[in-house]
Amino acid sequence: MNEQILDLGGQRFGLLHLPQDRRSDTALVLLNAGMIHRTGPFRLYVELARRLTAAGYVALRWDAPGIGDALAAADRTRHEIHTDVLDRVQAATGCTRFVLGGICSAADHAWQIAGTDARVQGLLLLDGLARPGFWYRVGQLRLAALRPPSRWWAMFRQQLSPPAAAAPRPTVNDYRDWPAIGTEREQLAQLLQRDVRLFALYTGGAANYMLHRRQFHTTFGPQSGDERITLQHWPECDHLFFDPDDRDRLIESVLAWVQAAFPRPTHG
Amino acid sequence: MRQIPMYLNAGGENLFAVLQRPIEAPRQAYLLCPPMLHEHPRSHRLFALLAQSLATHGIASLRFDYAGSGDSSGDSQSLDLDSADTDAEFALAHLRQLLPDIPVTIMGIRAGALIAAPLARLQQLPLVLWQPVHSGAQWLQVLQRRDSEERRSTRRFPFQRSGTQRPVAAGSLMGFRLGPTFSASIYPRTLAELPADCIVLDRSVPEPIEPVRNIPLPAALADWADQIDISAPFPAQAIAEIAATLAQAGRSAS
Numbered sequence: 137m138n139e140q141i142l143d144l145g146g147q148r149f150g151l152l153h154l155p156q157d158r159r160s161d162t163a164l165v166l167l168n169a170g171m172i173h174r175t176g177p178f179r180l181y182v183e184l185a186r187r188l189t190a191a192g193y194v195a196l197r198w199d200a201p202g203i204g205d206a207l208a209a210a211d212r213t214r215h216e217i218h219t220d221v222l223d224r225v226q227a228a229t230g231c232t233r234f235v236l237g238g239i240c241s242a243a244d245h246a247w248q249i250a251g252t253d254a255r256v257q258g259l260l261l262l263d264g265l266a267r268p269g270f271w272y273r274v275g276q277l278r279l280a281a282l283r284p285p286s287r288w289w290a291m292f293r294q295q296l297s298p299p300a301a302a303a304p305r306p307t308v309n310d311y312r313d314w315p316a317i318g319t320e321r322e323q324l325a326q327l328l329q330r331d332v333r334l335f336a337l338y339t340g341g342a343a344n345y346m347l348h349r350r351q352f353h354t355t356f357g358p359q360s361g362d363e364r365i366t367l368q369h370w371p372e373c374d375h376l377f378f379d380p381d382d383r384d385r386l387i388e389s390v391l392a393w394v395q396a397a398f399p400r401p402t403h404g
Numbered sequence: 405m406r407q408i409p410m411y412l413n414a415g416g417e418n419l420f421a422v423l424q425r426p427i428e429a430p431r432q433a434y435l436l437c438p439p440m441l442h443e444h445p446r447s448h449r450l451f452a453l454l455a456q457s458l459a460t461h462g463i464a465s466l467r468f469d470y471a472g473s474g475d476s477s478g479d480s481q482s483l484d485l486d487s488a489d490t491d492a493e494f495a496l497a498h499l500r501q502l503l504p505d506i507p508v509t510i511m512g513i514r515a516g517a518l519i520a521a522p523l524a525r526l527q528q529l530p531l532v533l534w535q536p537v538h539s540g541a542q543w544l545q546v547l548q549r550r551d552s553e554e555r556r557s558t559r560r561f562p563f564q565r566s567g568t569q570r571p572v573a574a575g576s577l578m579g580f581r582l583g584p585t586f587s588a589s590i591y592p593r594t595l596a597e598l599p600a601d602c603i604v605l606d607r608s609v610p611e612p613i614e615p616v617r618n619i620p621l622p623a624a625l626a627d628w629a630d631q632i633d634i635s636a637p638f639p640a641q642a643i644a645e646i647a648a649t650l651a652q653a654g655r656s657a658s
Contacts, residue, residue, distance in 0.1 A: 139418070147406075287566075
């Protein structure tokens with residue numbers, strides 16, 4: 137194991153995974169999944185970073201301000217902090233290309249950073265952005281079919297309207313850091329123009345906003361079928377990859393994608 | 405205050421640890437034996453903040469991850485209590501090297517209590533237990549029931565048909581794939597008779613454990629032990645109050 141502590145300034149640090157036999161100038165930088173510290177849920181980020189390192193890639197796990205061991209609140213903007221993290225990884229390893237991402241808020245933040253930092257050449261979007269629409273409604277019907285008929289009426293009423301006296305229920309837009317509705321297609325076009333590769337996976341745990349694979353097309357339009365985008369929907373899997381078999385499957389899928397999208401440079 | 409992350413080379417395992425130092429010379433040091441499985445990441449932030457609060461009272465602390473957990477080397481299949489005992493002994497020796505002549509208190513958190521208590525007894529050191537697991541066998545039963553509930557949960561697995569249970573991956577418990585030695589090593593463990601100067605922090609209980617000193621924990625600092633997912637941050641003020649109580653207890657004892 138070659139894992140080193142990387143000083144990120146401001147009393148923050150990250151853990152840098154360095155391969156014995158480095159085969160790429162690409163580093164994976166994993167961002168916090170919600171409030172879970174740098175190990176990721178059930179150590180997913182540790183396992184993923186070690187697996188990628190064994191295949192010759194550099195990886196970094198770290199805590200953003202206010203999460204895990206990053207005790208102090210942010211002293212700069214998120215954009216500045218992330219830029220600085222990439223600078224430090226680049227200085228420490230020589231890597232010039234980055235794959236950013238992770239679960240949930242990690243996917244949201246990676247998307248934002250990719251829009252402004254040209255070093256970001258790959259996005260790992262686990263339960264990232266998707267808009268509801270017709271296919272979400274189709275997914276709701278599919279979901280209802282898995283529940284006993286005795287619950288259908290309650291589910292139907294819940295969808296129609298909340299109780300009159302109740303405060304408005306928070307929606308996914310209240311706790312996710314998504315771009316303004318309608319801007320995501322243009323943002324994706326800009327990323328593809330830069331030849332950014334995307335791995336977008338949605339789990340069943342995103343059922344509050346993503347229930348059908350075709351929502352990806354609804355969200356991003358015709359370019360959602362671009363060959364540089366790998367799209368997967370694993371409805372049987374939960375948001376945090378509780379089952380070790382699901383984590384194994386995810387790690388193998390991500391590794392295969394990274395190796396295909398960021399292959400070892402050929403010389404000569 | 406300074407937070408110093410480090411790897412400890414412990415007999416072939418790299419244990420990840422964080423030393424939290426006060427600004428001034430420390431008057432006391434804590435070794436934190438962390439909880440296990442899902443309780444470890446769930447509570448990581450709480451004990452990072454506690455270490456920070458203790459440092460404001462002149463108390464240094466060393467937090468570490470057992471081999472096969474957290475940021476330490478090894479996969480979860482190598483995690484068991486016997487190797488965790490060795491890791492804790494090693495971390496204690498390292499803390500004493502880092503801060504020679506500073507009195508050390510051992511803190512055991514949840515299942516970490518089953519590691520901290522024998523270590524404190526062996527080394528004749530003060531002991532603090534945070535929501536301790538009293539019986540390894542009972543804890544395993546609780547976790548197996550909880551694991552089963554989680555696998556039936558349509559909140560976690562919305563696409564699962566109501567009333568069915570997601571199949572269990574071989575050897576997994578609470579999201580972690582474990583080796584056969586985990587259950588075997590934890591099953592016979594119990595908290596033996598506690599020393600009279602032991603401090604136990606737990607939810608307010610009608611029948612406190614005698615003869616130790618019991619410090620009630622507010623729900624905001626205790627409820628995490630029943631949870632898997634992180635839903636809210638830990639309140640800094642409540643942590644500061646607990647740190648002040650522990651610091652006062654340390655002054656009274658010395």
